[in-house]
Amino acid sequence: RKEVEQDPGPFNVPEGATVAFNCTYSNSASQSFFWYRQDCRKEPKLLMSVYSSGNEDGRFTAQLNRASQYISLLIRDSKLSDSATYLCAVPGGGAQKLVFGQGTRLTINP
């Protein structure tokens, strides 16, 4: 099993819709999780950190399910500008590094 797995999508949803996607992780001892947003040909930018059961920031909500070892990202009232690839990251191997999932491609359609 990969350390971090995501559904690559693509997810195509209409503007204003709510969309959610998951990220599964293999290390049950993981304590922190991150969602990054990456635009085409750009570097990842931190969207949200999750250290407990979840986090919410405006239209974005991240929820952690430790029993099933996944974190989800929910986007409400989606905007055209939300179109991007969303990367899930988890600290790996007991070291300082972050392991990334392959990313979920999201396109918001007008």
Added chain:
Amino acid sequence: GAVVSQHPSRVICKSGTSVKIECRSLDFQATTMFWYRQFPKQSLMLMATSNEGSKATYEQGVEKDKFLINHASLTLSTLTVTSAHPEDSSFYICSARETGYAYNSPLHFGNGTRLTVT
């Protein structure tokens, strides 16, 4: 705060030449920096962990003699792609975590370097 600057942002070189990429933390100190590589439509793959004042730690399958890493100060790490070949063409991104922050804190990324080897 927590700005990471990477230079150059884009480079085209001929096969067989070497390319140096710089990664600087502008407003914080970083004992450790990380070099990732990303091929089109794929995720970020960690190449190596760069440690200030000591040798870098390379991930399995990454040739340390081909990808030379130097972390000479608390704000600068460099990656040199030696004898570059077309298959080395990729998006190289550095990242850093501010010294003193726990391993479970997020990384700050540079703007990346798009390398094209002809």
